[in-house]
Amino acid sequence: xxxxxxxxxxxxxxxxxxxxTVVNRLLRDTGMEVVYLGNQxxxxxxxxxxxxxxxxIAIGSLSSTxxxxxxxxxxxxKEKNAVDIPVVFGGIVAPDxxxxxxxxxxxxxxxxxxxxxxxxxxxxxxxxxxxx
Amino acid sequence: MKEKKLPKAKSGERxxxxxxxxxxxxxxxxxxxxxxxxxxxxxxxxPGAEPFTRGIHSSxxxxxxxxxxxxxxxxxxxDTNERFKLLYKNGSTGFAxxxxxxxxxxFDPTAPEVEIELGVGGVNVCxxxxxxxxxxxxxxxxxxxxxxxxxxxTCPHTAMYLAMAENRGIPLNMVNGTSEGDPTSFGGCFxxxxxxxxxxxxxxxxxVEWCAINAPKWNPVSFTSYNYRESGVSAYEELGGLFSxxxxxxxxxxxxxxxxxxDDFVPHLAFHLSSHNDFFEEIAKMxxxxxxxxxxxxxxxxxxxxxxxxxxFHVQTAGSTLTYQQPLNNAIRTSYQAMAAVLGGVQSxxxxxxxxxxxxxxxxxxxxxVRTQQIIQDETNVTxxxxxxxxxxxxxxxxxxxxxxxxxxxxxxxxQGGWGGAIDSGWLMNHxxxxxxxxxxxxxxxxLRVVGVNCYRDDTIASGISYFKTDSNLRDKLKDRLIxxxxxxxxxxxxxxxAELKEADDNGDNVMPATMKAVKAYATLExxxxxTVRRHPCKAADSPFYGMKGAM
Numbered sequence: 001x002x003x004x005x006x007x008x009x010x011x012x013x014x015x016x017x018x019x020x021t022v023v024n025r026l027l028r029d030t031g032m033e034v035v036y037l038g039n040q041x042x043x044x045x046x047x048x049x050x051x052x053x054x055x056x057i058a059i060g061s062l063s064s065t066x067x068x069x070x071x072x073x074x075x076x077x078k079e080k081n082a083v084d085i086p087v088v089f090g091g092i093v094a095p096d097x098x099x100x101x102x103x104x105x106x107x108x109x110x111x112x113x114x115x116x117x118x119x120x121x122x123x124x125x126x127x128x129x130x131x132x
Numbered sequence: 133m134k135e136k137k138l139p140k141a142k143s144g145e146r147x148x149x150x151x152x153x154x155x156x157x158x159x160x161x162x163x164x165x166x167x168x169x170x171x172x173x174x175x176x177x178x179p180g181a182e183p184f185t186r187g188i189h190s191s192x193x194x195x196x197x198x199x200x201x202x203x204x205x206x207x208x209x210x211d212t213n214e215r216f217k218l219l220y221k222n223g224s225t226g227f228a229x230x231x232x233x234x235x236x237x238x239f240d241p242t243a244p245e246v247e248i249e250l251g252v253g254g255v256n257v258c259x260x261x262x263x264x265x266x267x268x269x270x271x272x273x274x275x276x277x278x279x280x281x282x283x284x285x286t287c288p289h290t291a292m293y294l295a296m297a298e299n300r301g302i303p304l305n306m307v308n309g310t311s312e313g314d315p316t317s318f319g320g321c322f323x324x325x326x327x328x329x330x331x332x333x334x335x336x337x338x339x340v341e342w343c344a345i346n347a348p349k350w351n352p353v354s355f356t357s358y359n360y361r362e363s364g365v366s367a368y369e370e371l372g373g374l375f376s377x378x379x380x381x382x383x384x385x386x387x388x389x390x391x392x393x394x395d396d397f398v399p400h401l402a403f404h405l406s407s408h409n410d411f412f413e414e415i416a417k418m419x420x421x422x423x424x425x426x427x428x429x430x431x432x433x434x435x436x437x438x439x440x441x442x443x444x445f446h447v448q449t450a451g452s453t454l455t456y457q458q459p460l461n462n463a464i465r466t467s468y469q470a471m472a473a474v475l476g477g478v479q480s481x482x483x484x485x486x487x488x489x490x491x492x493x494x495x496x497x498x499x500x501x502v503r504t505q506q507i508i509q510d511e512t513n514v515t516x517x518x519x520x521x522x523x524x525x526x527x528x529x530x531x532x533x534x535x536x537x538x539x540x541x542x543x544x545x546x547x548q549g550g551w552g553g554a555i556d557s558g559w560l561m562n563h564x565x566x567x568x569x570x571x572x573x574x575x576x577x578x579x580l581r582v583v584g585v586n587c588y589r590d591d592t593i594a595s596g597i598s599y600f601k602t603d604s605n606l607r608d609k610l611k612d613r614l615i616x617x618x619x620x621x622x623x624x625x626x627x628x629x630x631a632e633l634k635e636a637d638d639n640g641d642n643v644m645p646a647t648m649k650a651v652k653a654y655a656t657l658e659x660x661x662x663x664t665v666r667r668h669p670c671k672a673a674d675s676p677f678y679g680m681k682g683a684m
Contacts, residue, residue, distance in 0.1 A: 013233040013249050013676055018364050018452070021565050022572045038323050039676050041245075063233070064491060064602060065248045072248075092456060094490050094599045112456040112489065113585040115133045116576060 004127040007054040009037040009045045011070070014063035019090055019112065023058060023119070030120045032127070042073035049077075049085060055130050056123060060090035062112075067093060067100050074105050086126045090114070133586040136578030153410035153580075154366035156533055162525035170528055175423065179477075179518045183426040185419050185531070186519040187477040188442040193515035197225075199480040200505045201446065203280060205230030205254030206492055207603045208610060209265035212255040216270055218495060222502050226480060228278040229266065230254035231289065237677055238284035238661030241610035245676065251606045253492070254280075257289060258610075258657045261617055263296040273302055277309040278354070278446070278480075284327075284665045284677075286313030286353075287335050287643055291651040294347060299652075310351035310402050310446075313339065314377065324555045326675035331668035333552070335643065337384040342644035344397035351402040353381060354446065361406040362452045364568035367417045368534045370406060372541030374421070375428055376551040378403075382433070383550075398429065399439035407469040407476070408450040414469070415521055416530035418476025421445070424535055446480040447473040454489035458584035459595050462486035467504050474508055475521055481505060491600040614656070621654040629653045634663050 006027050010020055020036070027034050035052050037045060049057050059070060070089055077083050083105070090110040093101060101109045108122050141148040150158045159166075170176065177183055180190030189195065202224055204215050216227055232254040234246035240258045241250055250256055257263065267277070281289035290311040297307040313336060336353055343352035357374035365373065378401065385397060405421065407414050425443035429435040449469035454462045463486040470483045483504045485497035493501070509515060521527045548554035555561075574580040581587045603609070629650035636646045643664055650660055670678045 013237060013246075013252070018568045021364075021568045025569050038326065038672075041676060044674065063252055065252050068248045092490060095595055096599055113133055113582070116572070117134075 004032040004056070004123070005035065005052065005054045006032050006056045006058055006123065007035045007037065007045065007049045007052060008058045008060075010039045011059055011061040011073075012041065012063065012065055013039065014061040014065070014091075015039070016062040019062070020060055022116070023060070023090060026116050026120055027058075027123060030124065032123065042069055042076055045073060046076040046080060046082070050080060050082060054085065056086050056088060056126050058088045058090065058123075062091045064092075064094075066091050067097065067104060070106060071104050084130070086130070088122065088126070133575065133589065135587045135589070136576075138578055152367070152413040152530070153408060154368055154413060154534075154537075156368075156413070156530070156537070158526075158530075162529055164525065166525045166529040170532060175532070176522060176528070182430075182438070182441060184422040184442055186522050188422065188444060188479075190518075192477065192518040193474075193509075194518070197509050197515065198474065198478050198505075199226035199276070200224050200502055200509075201226035201228045201278060201480045201482055202493075202498055202501055203228040203230050203278075203448065203482045204493070204498065205232065205280075206600070207251045207255065207606050209255060209257065209262040211603065213266050213268055213270070215495070215498070216266070219498060219502060220270060220275070222499050223506055224502055226276050226278070227267075227270065227272075228280055228482065229257070229293075231279075231281050231285070232256045234258075235289070235657055236282050236285055238288075238657055238665055240656050240658040241607065241614050243658060247607070250610055251602045256606075256610050257292065258614060259617060259654050260292045260295050260651050261613075261654060263292040264299070267293075267296060272297060272300070272308075273306075278312060279309065280312040282312060282314070284332065284661050285657060286311055286332075287339055287647045287664065288651060288657050288660045289313075290339060290343075290350070290352065291644065291647045294350065295648060295651045304347050306349060307347055308349045310354050311339065312354045312356055312404065314353050314356045314381075314404075323561065323672070323675075324558070325671035326677045328665060328668040328670040328678065329552065329555060331665065333380065333384055335664060336381055337388070338642045338644055340381065340385050340397055340401070341388070341390065341392060342642050344392060344400060346644075348400065351400050354402040354404045355381075356404040358404045358406045358448050361408065362450065364452075364564050364571060366567065367408065367410070367413050368537035369541050369567070371417060371421050371424060371534070371538035372545060373551070374403065374405070375424060375538075375542050376545040376554075379428075379432070380551040394429065394433045394435050395437040395440050398433075398435065399437060399442075403443055403445035405445050405447050405478075406450045407447045407473040407478075409453050409465065409469065411468055411472050412521075412527060412530060413534070414472040415476045416527055416534050418445070418447075418473070418478070419519070419522075419527075419531045420535040420538060422477070423531075424538060444479050446482070447476075447478045448482040449473070449484045451484050451488055454484060454486070455582060455584050456489045457589060457591065458593060459486050459490060459597050461584055462489065463500060463504070466501070467508075470504055471508060471512075471514070474514060475519075477519060487597055487599065490595075490597075492602075494598055494600045496598070617654060618656075625653040626650065626655045626659070630655055630659055630663065633660060637664050637667075 086107040088108045089106045179187035233249040233252045239246040339352040357370045360373045361370040426441040429441045449466040483501040485493035487497045633646035
């Protein structure tokens with residue numbers, strides 16, 4: 001069976017990379033292939049996601065800009081007719097802005113301190129839904 | 133995260149092995165036997181005298197308290213000026229400018245690359261005008277300022293502060309403050325491919341060299357092991373990395389062979405450490421750090437000036453220990469971390485605010501950080517005597533333990549070709565990533581407990597705090613002001629100064645004289661960084677941090 005392919009990236013200039021380091025390892029340990037872009041702009045992330053034909057995009061930020069970048073990324077996916085790629089968001093969203101996650105169209109959100117077993121399950125389920 | 137409890141130990145104690153946060157084993161009891169091999173005079177000594185284990189001054193806080201220096205920056209220079217005034221009115225004794233992501237990477241507000249990064253994580257500072265507005269009405273002749281730039285912007289941002297002070301009539305040799313500007317510390321946190329490491333090391337060296345001669349009260353670099361520690365390593369690795377990165381910059385200046393000795397410029401170098409959760413380990417780390425620095429300067433560089441051998445340091449409480457869940461708990465965490473810094477002999481302190489795991493500090497949370505420090509200074513009486521934990525069997529033994537392990541890590545880095553070599557080869561990044569994953573494993577299996585995260589978690593509890601929001605009109609305001617500035621300044625003078633800067637950069641001359649000239653003519657940050665950073669080779673030119681034009 002083909003390995004599930006996940007593209008991971010940090011959005012914009014937020015350099016806090018401990019979370020994404022852990023997520024990359026988790027996904028690899030779960031048997032998925034990870035394409036990690038480091039810090040990037042939405043344009044580059046979307047282009048890479050299409051080039052690499054990934055199954056899931058996982059983006060994150062610990063900065064206040066995370067959702068602004070995510071919005072931009074979702075708009076680009078729409079333009080490219082690629083909204084079937086589920087986008088997972090990790091990092092900081094202020095509790096009074098949590099509604100924006102759904103509005104933007106992000107399928108799942110993992111704040112700091114999330115349970116890794118649950119996270120692994122979310123990715124596995126998303127991949128399964130995509131295949132079916 | 134699910135709560136997991138470790139099995140009880142055979143001894144009937146709560147755990148089989150007790151360790152510090154950095155996994156140094158801790159015994160049930162410490163006795164005179166544990167310190168029997170420590171020579172008091174040689175390894176501990178009196179405060180204010182070599183090897184400075186007990187502190188860099190003989191009377192420490194009995195004479196002068198540490199500086200309350202809260203790292204602050206929000207929205208525009210005007211907004212930050214108001215925040216500084218508020219903090220000063222409430223008893224801050226130093227300023228520290230948090231610069232936004234856009235400016236840290238050397239872009240102006242009009243750059244498409246930073247459309248979403250303006251006012252993020254700090255204040256936008258793209259010209260001398262921003263410095264003028266930000267420090268207006270503040271007593272900078274009496275109160276020192278730390279300019280916390282980084283990576284690409286160390287020379288221009290320092291020049292903006294110094295030029296602002298000079299324009300206010302303060303002679304350059306009297307301007308008091310610090311540039312963080314330590315490119316090497318970021319090496320521990322960044323993918324090295326995303327920065328022109330060689331060039332930014334050279335720029336940092338230029339600033340060190342120029343300040344030693346022209347602005348001797350300015351600390352041109354503050355070696356920031358804080359960032360490296362925050363990126364996931366242990367207390368002793370923090371120290372090993374700190375000294376390894378300092379050696380890299382010192383050697384950069386010495387290798388130029390332009391007449392400066394370590395005693396000419398090292399006395400002006402400062403340090404910025406973390407204060408993490410493990411109370412005694414952090415105190416021991418700070419005591420060990422002073423001793424190690426004195427030893428390094430004596431043995432490696434044959435330093436003569438006692439000031440060359442004194443490790444003066446700022447501490448920031450560890451932001452990575454703050455939790456998104458139950459944020460008010462963070463105020464308690466940072467109080468202990470601040471107390472550890474004080475018992476460790478700190479010179480200047482930032483106490484993270486309880487909301488910093490969620491947003492920039494609000495006025496309310498920032499003032500509480502000032503109050504946290506004032507309560508230690510005025511109510512606890514820990515300032516009455518110097519280094520009160522000296523002589524504790526445990527603390528002295530741990531200090532020695534950390535020192536030994538830090539030297540081992542320092543040597544390991546030396547074997548990797550020093551800090552620069554370890555960055556270039558990717559060794560440092562791999563090492564750090566392993567440490568991050570180990571930390572996560574410890575959290576998962578319950579070996580490490582974090583209140584509100586993997587124990588005592590209750591996500592139904594409301595945070596109980598308000599959140600800082602960036603000004604939604606900031607982008608337009610900053611752009612408009614910059615466009616106006618570019619129209620009104622003397623553009624012939626700007627072009628002349630930028631041409632001089634390019635010439636100095638190309639010829640390997642010190643870039644600071646031309647940078648000062650350009651800054652005074654109101655050249656912008658981006659105009660200067662286009663010359664001094666973005667023309668220089670970098671492996672990953674499409675990285676946002678580098679921002680080669682057109683690579684976006």
